[in-house]
Amino acid sequence: MKQSDIDDILINPDQYLRNVLVDNVIFGYHNKELKVLLQQPIALDKWTVTGGYIKKTESIEEAANRIAYSRTGLKNLFFQQFRAFGNPTRSIDGSKNAKNFTKLSGIEVPDDLWIFDYFVSVGFYTLTEFSMVKIEKGVYEAECQWWPIDDLPALMFDHEHIISEALKALRLHIAHYPIGYELLSEKFTLPEIHSLYETILGKPLDDRNFAKRLMATGIIVKLNETKRIGAHRSPFLYRFDKEKYNEGLENGAALAF
Amino acid sequence: MKQSDIDDILINPDQYLRNVLVDNVIFGYHNKELKVLLQQPIALDKWTVTGGYIKKTESIEEAANRIAYSRTGLKNLFFQQFRAFGNPTRSIDGSKNAKNFTKLSGIEVPDDLWIFDYFVSVGFYTLTEFSMVKIEKGVYEAECQWWPIDDLPALMFDHEHIISEALKALRLHIAHYPIGYELLSEKFTLPEIHSLYETILGKPLDDRNFAKRLMATGIIVKLNETKRIGAHRSPFLYRFDKEKYNEGLENGAALAF
Structure with missing residues (x-):
């Protein structure tokens, strides 16, 4: 059986920080759907x-990336830290569940082991294209799958709160920084990028205003090409201006929707 | 001699979380000046x-408040968490300095004590009116004073980076949420609130646009009173609409400067 980090922290406790861990909220977008990996x-x-x-x-950033890879098979994700969560009630559920969990390891652990204390969780989120991801679940996971953000299953600890805070941070972020480069095809139509923004913001956006504001940032360029999507519908295609896009990532490109 | 939390963690290590702490970036505003408490x-x-x-x-929020009070005498501050900082280089400076520090306590501590390991710092910031604050420095502090944010002294660890990230978060925050209630007099002129925003954002803002956008949020109300500031200058006074202001704190009141 493959070793997990739960085993490792029991065998080599001195190699880990105590009372602090990272939680990754991995959002996935595909064709008008926003999901989260649980x-x-x-x-x-x-x-x-x-x-x-x-x-x-x-x-902590390296930890977020290592954990995303080791537990889900996801690589090279761009993680954004949003906030930390820490209060004594985290250990009530936490310690009960952690005890069930450590039983699996087969390693004898005392009831007052420090890993049953309260942990401060540093939250990171990322956004990826979920249709391209092949999930590899961890050793101690029965399931690992995408869930629609408006139809989540019962969650442990304060994880529902963590997801809702991550979503708030993601929405604030896209009002200030460009998104879409890894979420859309190389060439896309205005309705496609419009749907991306509407889906993530969870609200309708006026077509005209959206296009006007987006064009004003300079991050997308209109091509001399159309996409045939029906007998009488051939909208123009666009692509990102990678230089302007990267500038926007660095210095902000306020859209203020 | 009054006991400090450094003494307490050496005497009662089991009462504290390990490898994680809080750092408070306390910003102070007064009459066109933005300072930070160091x-x-x-x-x-x-x-x-x-x-x-x-x-x-x-x-972690209670810790931020307790520490602000115990080390600076500041009470009832509204702390906003902005991000956590954590990497192994934090312990290089950290452990050397922590060792100098623990010598003060007079308590014998081994060289490999866990408090010399790397700590994840959870950063909080707050903004207060510095002319109204009476600082009470801690037991182990030679000095505790306000420094202008563009003229900081030499800082330890990654604290210069922490302050710059806090300032970035504060600036992003005031584009989305109202500020000023505890920073201005009950009645204030448009130039006064304009200076507040310019000082915190660190850039000039167009007078007309600023007033138009601010009035559009509904958080300030024009009074039928003027302030006499010179023989021929009597600008109108304004006050906050506390209900709209609180609504803005809850749901956002985008200014997007």
Whole structure:
């Protein structure tokens, strides 16, 4: 059986930071749908976001990336930190569940082990194209799958709150920074990028205003090509101006929807 | 001698979370000046923001408030969490300085004590009216004082980076949420609130646009009163509409400067 980080922290506790971990909220977009990646650990009946412990030799950002890869097979995600969560009630559910969990490891652990104390969770979110992802679930997970953000299963600890705070941060972020480069085809129509923004913001956006504001940022360029989507409908295609797009990522490109 | 939280964590290590602490970036505004509160610990030659350890019985928000009060005498501050900082290089400076520091306590501590490991810092910022604050410095601080944000002294660890990230978050925040209620007199002129926004954003704002956008949010109300500031200058006074202001704090009141 493949070793998990739960086993590792029990065997090598001195290699990990105590009382602090990372939780990754992995959002996925595909064709007008926004989902979030959740896992259901074997020993438990509820779902969680994917998270894990931090090694003393790595930064919290490196931990977020290592955990995303080791527990889901996802690589090179652009993680954005949004906030940390920490209060003593986290350990009530946490310690009960952690005890069920550690039983799986087969390692004898005392009831007052420090990993049953309260952990501060540093939350990261990312946004990816979910149709392109091949999920590889972890050793101790019964399931790992995408859930629509408006139809989530029962969640453990404060993970529902963590997801809602991540979504708030993502929505604030896209009012200030460009998105779409890895979420749309290389060439796309205005209705396609319009749907992307509407889906993530969770609200309708006026067509004209949207197009006007987006064009004003300079991050997209109109091509001399159309896409045939019906007998009488051939909207123009657009692509990102990568230089302006990267500038926007660096310095902001306010859309203020 | 009054006991400090450094002493307490050495005497009662089991009462504190390990490897995670809070750092408070306390911004102060007064009459066109933006400052930040820094302390200079007795054993060290550089300055730091004010921070401290988290008790297992309190949330990270409660810790931020307790530390602000115990180390600076500041009460009832509205703290906003902005981000966490964590990487192994934090412990290089950190452990050297922490060792100088623990010598002060007179308590014998081994060289490999866990408090010399790397700590994840959860950053909070707040904004207050600095002319109304009576600072009470901590037991182990040589100095604790306000510094202009564009003229900071030499700072320890990554605290310069922490302050710059806090300022970025504050600036993003005021584009979406109202500020000013505790920073201006009950009645104020448009030039006064205009200066407040310009000072915090660190850039000039067009007079007309500023007034138009601010009035459009409904958070300020024009009074039928003027302020006499010169023989021929009597600008109108304004006050906040507290209900609209609170609504804005809850749901946002986009100014997008």
